[in-house]
Every structure is written in structure tokens, then in C-alpha cells.
Amino acid sequence: MENNFFLLLGLFICVNVHAQKKDSVYAFSYFKNNGQDGLHLAYSENGLTWKALKNDQSFLKPEISSDKLMRDPCVIRGADGLFHMVWTVSWTEKGIGYATSKDLIKWSNQQYIPVMEHEEKARNTWAPEITYDPINKEYMIYWATTVEGLFPETQIEEDNRYNHRMYYVTTKDFEYFTDAKLLYDPGFNAIDASIVRHDGRWAMFIKDETKVPVQKNIKIAFAETITGPYSDVSAPITGNYWAEGPSAINIDDEWIVYFDKYTNHQYGAVKSKDLINWEDISAQISMPKGIRHGTVFKISKKELKRLMKIK
Template identity: 25%
Template sequence: MYALRARLSVVLLAVCLLFTGQALTTPQRAAAADPGYLMLHFTGEGSTGQQMYLAHSTDGLHWNDLNGGAPILRSTLGTKGVRDPALVRSPDGSKYWIIATDLCWGCGSTVDGSINNGSRSIVVWESTDLINWSQPWLLNVAGAIPDGRNAWAPEAIWDPASNDYVLYWATNVPLDGKTKHRIFYARTKDFRSITTPRIYIDRPGAQELIDTQIVEVPAGVGNYRYVRASGDGQITLEGSNSILGTWTNLGNLSGIGLTGAQVKGPMWMKFRDRNEWTLYLDQYASRGGYMPVTTTNPSDPGSYKLPASGSYNLGVNRKRHGSILPLTAAEETRVLARWASTPAKRLQSYNFQDRYVRHANFDVRIDQNITGPDAQFRLQTGLAGTGTVSFESVNYPGYFLRHANNDFQLVRNDGTTQFAADATFRQVAGLADSTWSSFQSYNHPDRYIRHYAYQLRLDTITTATARGDATFRVTN
């Protein structure tokens, strides 16, 4: 009997320990949940849609637009539009680059012009923290290609065999007088200079190829280290054990009803919590936006599955061809803090209540009945210190209202102490009406933002008219 009771006690103790362990470890796993994913993309045609946007997901399937759905970067070079971006992280995580097509359809570029006489350059930004980006520059990638007419949809992947990046993109080199986009490549270490471009993918005959993206696959999954998906009349899958080696045609996705006539813009993502990948495809023919096609083996066309209804959500903004980066915890913290969805606001004049502060050609004034993004600003925590505000443009992110010689301009933040002081203000009770607001200069506290002859200025305020000119309502 004693032995039986002892055995029962051991069993009961084990059961208790089991449930106690589960109770303790489950919250710990939840608290240490993996960080999420960052999608870089553009949204559509027009000067605003063809800029850089971000979205975040915790599971890789349900996405939230960052920065209130406004662009996080805007190109001021070339065509002043950017499409098809790729987000590149260095192997050690110390640098990041955005590379994108220099193209603005519907805002100065025609379809025929961009195909046959488009920009031969791509647009590049660089960062060391994923939130503060350099001024963009143009990298001429197709200028040395004989009869190369453009440069579209750039991508890059680190090649450990040569300790540099393989940069690849599409260029139209006509065949028999007709359009034929092929994929070219060059090597680079810094996205400022490249080796001589060479042909990378060229389909037989007149078949064009524009969009292609490579994913690295871990050992034990399929027979290839790299798999690339290309839009070439189908969504063709190819495998290789070397980025610049021989690629084997593995098949396509026609078996699940997807061809190049329906989808394009392949965008890979590896789920970090399981051995599964998704290949996001842009349903451009039906204008349905991106959808995730999943697989447990990227090199096996028969393993791909269409998504179940309601299994994903792409957020509010339409997502067009881009790339997805799995974030580290530190990266996620920085990104979500920098690109939080701070509401966009307008500044309404007190004594001209049909007029609002707006920028035009980077000059700042008040105009009548302005509702668009030129009159929208995010009141960020002041660049020079807490308890203050700075006005960041919605459609020129990174640009702030700044005074210089008592005049106001919309200027890109250069990161200097002087810029921060010039772009920082204290929000105080309105000088003409305490229910409104006035904005006192941080580095010239005897002066306030005011308008004069409809132009924004920084002035001392000594008259009733000036008090009205220096009073604003922060409104939607």
C-alpha cells in the first residue's frame, strides 16, 4: 500500500509540474514573440502613388499601413517618381539601401516614352538604422548597355561567393524593332558604382521578362540553394546553387491557375516561425492587389497553394510591386516609433478663416480652401526637445517648416542642431483667442509664426493685427 501511495504521489507531482510548466512557459513564449515584417512598396500611378510607402505585419499576412498611409520617402530626382522598390540589408545589418525604378507614369512620363526612352538610372537611398535615410542619388545602370532604353524593377542579393551584391534589373533592348525587356546584372559593393552590365536572363525569341526576385532557401528544403520567380508570360520558377551559375527551369504556377497574364511582381517572404514561404503576387489584370501564395518548398511548383478566403488583409493602401524584410526586434522598435500613424493636421488662419497654411514649390503661405497634402502636416515631437512641436510635411516626409532670415520654407531635415532649433516651436494659447494656438520660436522666443501678405513669417508681435496673424487652429 505504501509503495502504491508513493507511486501515486510521484505521478501527481509530475502532473502538477507539467501543468505548472505549461502555465509558466506559455506566457514567456508569448512575451518573446518574434518581431514582424516590413513591406516597402508603391501604391499606383500619379506623383503621390509613385513614392515609397511602408506597411508592417506581425504574421506576414495581415498588414497595417505605417505613417498614416502617407509616403515615407519622396524622390526629388530624375522623373521624381519611384516604383518597384527593393529593400536591401547588408549581411551584418549595419547598412540598408532602397533601390527603385526612376519612373513616374501619369506625371510627366508616357508609357511609350518610358519604355523606349526612359531613365537608364535607378534611384538609391542609404541608411544605417532603417529610419534616417540619405538624400537619394541616381545610379546609371543601363547607360552602358548597347541600345538599352530604360532600367526597371531593380533587385539585389548578397553573393557570399564574391563578397558583394548582385544587382539585377530589366532593360528594354528591342528585337527586330519590337520591345524586348531582358534581365541584366552587375556587381556592386555600395550601390554607387557597378561593374559592366551583363545579360542575366534572356528568354527565347520575342518573350519579354520584367519582374524577377530571388529567395535563398536553407539546406534540407528542395534541391537548390536559390529559387527565383519571374514574370515571363508565366510565373516561372527556376533553381540554382549559385546566384550567377546555371539555373534550372522548375516549372510554373499555371497548375494553380496563375499565369503572367493575371499576376506579376513576385515578392518572396519566409515565415520566421515555421518552414513555410509565401510568394506574394500582384493581381494586376483584375486590379485585385497582392495575394499570398504559400509553399513549404519554393522549388516545387506543385506545392504552391492559393490563399483561403479571408486569410490575409493588405491594409488600406493598395500594395504594388515591392519587397518584404523580416525585422529584428531592434529594427521593429525603431520603425514603429518613427513611422507611427500620427494624424495629419491643417493650420487654419484666425483672421482669414477660409485660408490654411500650405507649401508650394517649398515656399510657405496661406491659401483659400486647401484640403490636399500640400496643406497637411504631422505635429511631431519637436526636433530640438520635448514639450515642443515640429511640422513635418505629409507629402514630403522628412521635410519640415523651417525659418531662415524670418522667412519660412519647407526644408529637408539635415540632422544638424541648427536645423532642429529653426524647425521647433512651442505651442501656446492663441495670442488673439486662447481657444486657438500660437507657435513661439524655440530659438527666438520673442518671435512667433505669423502670416503677412499671405506669406508665412517669423515676427515679433506688437499689434492686434499681428496677434490675429499669429493665431491658428490645428484642425483636420
């Protein structure tokens, strides 16, 4: 009798997971040009062929900062069921943008989060991302900043003295935020971190921004807790091209990492089952023309249907 119970329970879980997969499609948030017209969205049913929504027009125009930009939009579905988005508001300001939505169509008022305003020598706050930590039931927001004078061993004139490291805050409600702290110093100029949960630990995809000798590729580091400490980085997982803005999702038990081949004006992707051995599948993906730096996430088919009605 007990064996039958566990057999039925396993069957129920398997059917439920399959139903969830069947109901899901994939969405991609991105910007175009300099980010001046705001949030763009695309969708895919298989993670390879992507189509722009709303005729590739903006879903949300930027309103905050003197530059009024919406670059590097990162969207996740939170534990509360809402979509939460952060983005780069400016090339030089010390905060980031935040907004939330129930449906990706109507958005809350745009909020400026002054994450680095306390740091007099901070030059920027670029490419913020959000990851939800189910263990501590809180969100971590993290981004790249150059603080003038820090880490002088990797500061060079060829990069206009930009010398980023990753910083973070945590929040449970997007109203109160902890003080900013250093998240990761990999020993080089680093930007564009994106963190996922894999096999009971955290994996950080990160861009090695080193210009001399040139790197400009994506690497991985691992940690037992979301705030680290993170391991030394891996060898590059991307090829002989400049890559930035990694974003990962697990599809059919394989991780696909999308990234911007920004000097080639193309998008690329690599895939792996174990985050160790990687295959370049850039030739298999198709993205909207002009897409820049974005993030991938899941939505339901019902949500996609509503999005497709927006003209």
C-alpha cells in the first residue's frame, strides 16, 4: 500500500512538471540602440527562434535620470508572482532603475534606487540584475561599478580607467535595501554578472572585461551561498569574439547561455548539461534585428497571448 502511494505521488509530480513545461514559453527583455526608447520584449517556444513583440516597439519608456535611458533591462518573476525589473539608467549616475508589473504591459512608477550614492568616487552603476534567493527568501540586486582608485593593479588607460567589480544589495520588499557591499573581485575588470541556481549551488556567469591583453569573454564562478564567496573563474565558455551580457536558462535539462556579440552586431549562445563542457550553438539561434543585452525568463502561454494583442 505504501509503495503504491509513493508511486502515485511520483506520477503526480511528473505529470505536474510536464504540464508546467507545456504551458510555458520563453520571454526575452532587451534594449536597442542606446536604450533611449526603453524596454523591448521577444518570445520563443523553443529557446532558439525568437520573435519581437509589439512590432519591436517599446513596452515602457524610461523616465528617470538626466539621461533617461533603459539599458540592460533585467526582468524576473518574483516569489510574489510579479515581474520585477532593474536597468541601467545612465552612463554616469550612481543608482539604478526599478519597476514592477503584473503582466509586462502595465508597469508601476519607475523608481531610482541610489545604490552607490554613498561612494564619492563611484563612476557608474552598470548592468544590474536580480536573482531571487529561496533559501533566505529575499532578492539580491547586483551590478558593476568602477570606484576610482580601487584595485589599481588592473586599472589601465586603454579602458578609460574603467575598472569594474561586482557589488550588491539585498531586499525582501523593494522598499528597504541593505547597504551596498562588494560581491566579487575576480582579480580583473569584470562586468555583466548573471547568477543562477544549479545542483545546490550558485553559478555566476561574468564578463572578463580585460582589454590588455584582450579577454572580452564570458566565464563562470561558483559559490555555496548567493552572496559568496565565489570561486576563481573558469576558462572562457565563449569563443574567439567579444561577448557580453550573459543570460542563462535551463531548457530540457540543458543550460543555454545567451550573450551579445556586440562588436559583430550579432547574438550568440552556448549550451551545457553540467556547466563544464560547452557547445557553441550561435548558428542555431535567431534573434530580432538590433537586439542588445537582455535577460531570458519564462512566461505562461496565457501571458504571451495577452502580449501578442498589444500593437
